[in-house]
Amino acid sequence: MRFLIDNTLIWDGESRLIESGAILIEDGEVKELLTDEERRKYALPTDTERIDGEGKLAIPGLINAHTHLYSSLARGMALPGFSPKTFTGILEQLWWRLDKALDPESVRVSALIGAMEAARCGVTTLIDHHASPHAVPGSLDLVKTAVCDDVGLRGAFCYELSDRDGVEVRDQGIEENLEFIAAQDPDDPMSAALFGLHASFTLSDETLKLVADRIPDGVGVHIHVAEGPEDEIQCVERHGMRIIERLNHYGLLRETSILAHCLHLDEHEKNLVAQFKAIVVHNPRSNMNNAVGAFDMAGFLGRDVLVGLGTDGLGANMLTELFTASILQKHERRDPLAGGFPDLNKILFIDNPAIAFRLFGIEFGRIAPGAPADIAVFDYRPPTPIDAGNVLGHLLFGIAVHDLHVSDLFVAGRPVIRDGAFINVDADEAYAHARTVARELWGRIE
Numbered sequence: 001m002r003f004l005i006d007n008t009l010i011w012d013g014e015s016r017l018i019e020s021g022a023i024l025i026e027d028g029e030v031k032e033l034l035t036d037e038e039r040r041k042y043a044l045p046t047d048t049e050r051i052d053g054e055g056k057l058a059i060p061g062l063i064n065a066h067t068h069l070y071s072s073l074a075r076g077m078a079l080p081g082f083s084p085k086t087f088t089g090i091l092e093q094l095w096w097r098l099d100k101a102l103d104p105e106s107v108r109v110s111a112l113i114g115a116m117e118a119a120r121c122g123v124t125t126l127i128d129h130h131a132s133p134h135a136v137p138g139s140l141d142l143v144k145t146a147v148c149d150d151v152g153l154r155g156a157f158c159y160e161l162s163d164r165d166g167v168e169v170r171d172q173g174i175e176e177n178l179e180f181i182a183a184q185d186p187d188d189p190m191s192a193a194l195f196g197l198h199a200s201f202t203l204s205d206e207t208l209k210l211v212a213d214r215i216p217d218g219v220g221v222h223i224h225v226a227e228g229p230e231d232e233i234q235c236v237e238r239h240g241m242r243i244i245e246r247l248n249h250y251g252l253l254r255e256t257s258i259l260a261h262c263l264h265l266d267e268h269e270k271n272l273v274a275q276f277k278a279i280v281v282h283n284p285r286s287n288m289n290n291a292v293g294a295f296d297m298a299g300f301l302g303r304d305v306l307v308g309l310g311t312d313g314l315g316a317n318m319l320t321e322l323f324t325a326s327i328l329q330k331h332e333r334r335d336p337l338a339g340g341f342p343d344l345n346k347i348l349f350i351d352n353p354a355i356a357f358r359l360f361g362i363e364f365g366r367i368a369p370g371a372p373a374d375i376a377v378f379d380y381r382p383p384t385p386i387d388a389g390n391v392l393g394h395l396l397f398g399i400a401v402h403d404l405h406v407s408d409l410f411v412a413g414r415p416v417i418r419d420g421a422f423i424n425v426d427a428d429e430a431y432a433h434a435r436t437v438a439r440e441l442w443g444r445i446e
């Protein structure tokens with residue numbers, strides 16, 4: 001099946017803004033990227049489905065480099081007595097109560113709803129970090145099936161290993177990661193695997209040694225690093241070294257390792273991250289919501305570290321996340337030039353695709369002949385001039401600030417959303433079922 005997104009504004013993700021352009025999709029890839037003039041001369045193949053792109057803006061599909069789909073059903077959940085004083089308190093009083101109540105069906109439904117909401121925000125690839133300590137075996141397959149098969153997005157998956165639920169659950173977590181990694185088909189363009197770790201402060205030396213002994217070469221870990229200040233304090237007290245040194249000690253600072261947050265690293269640790277070319281992912285809205293501090297964007301970018309962006313499960317909207325990343329830097333540094341467009345452009349449209357490339361081996365992030373056909377088409381009619389130099393201004397102050405969604409979404413050349421409707425999922429039915437499952441989930445929380 002071929003598709004032509006026709007007569008639309010196109011930003012190619014690199015340098016070109018085409019007005020009234022056209023994108024021909026064939027065999028999972030962008031076959032042609034045409035200007036209006038080229039389109040008029042082009043002999044369109046038969047059996048091509050035409051999508052009218054008038055009043056729309058097509059951009060490369062977005063990547064969420066750190067999220068937790070399991071949190072999707074927490075929205076509106078009442079937690080009597082909730083009064084955390086620290087970041088660990090938030091984990092203990094909220095997230096570790098929720099994840100213990102997850103059963104296979106709520107794992108599946110959380111992933112389904114989270115992936116659907118991501119799709120509506122133009123996200124085509126999710127890098128997920130999953131926890132369900134009372135339903136570990138097989139949980140990654142449930143998440144993968146919901147994301148990749150039911151909704152149709154790409155995903156990189158891992159299970160959040162920790163010692164917080166005892167040896168049996170820990171061992172299940174190790175096996176779940178290893179089995180999922182081993183089952184990956186290297187030719188499957190929809191799915192990738194990492195080895196998930198919760199955080200240094202919930203991982204004993206014995207557990208990290210087991211991980212170090214058994215993690216396959218080339219596979220990275222996906223871990224929270226220094227999200228709250230207590231993670232570093234505990235690491236120094238208990239292990240006599242800082243977190244990045246500890247990960248390095250176990251050989252886990254890899255080019256495919258994703259270090260989420262990294263808010264409280266010292267200069268030596270930042271240098272080590274740069275030296276080992278590990279990946280750092282910033283999650284500004286989650287950091288602000290948890291009151292844990294502001295990310296050193298300039299410090300990491302200045303060291304040439306790959307800096308990605310994720311939502312950490314707090315919503316799915318990557319453009320709003322990027323907007324927040326910008327205003328957080330300005331606010332924190334008292335500098336109206338901090339978090340400027342060059343840095344933002346690099347994070348979302350260069351580094352996030354580069355992260356996904358390390359995991360999938362596919363060059364995302366651009367609309368060009370031969371590129372994967374992962375394309376988000378937003379309902380967006382610019383009220384001011386738009387060109388390659390100011391497109392980020394339109395994405396942030398137009399689409400993000402006004403919370404606009406896609407009309408159409410393609411992943412690997414296949415339609416996921418057409419004219420605002422999901423192709424594979426009945427959204428009304430999925431949301432109604434999710435409300436039932438969420439009520440039952442909330443009822444199990446202790």
Ligand SMILES: [Zn+2]
Pocket residue numbers: 066067068129224260312
């Ligand atoms: Zn997280």
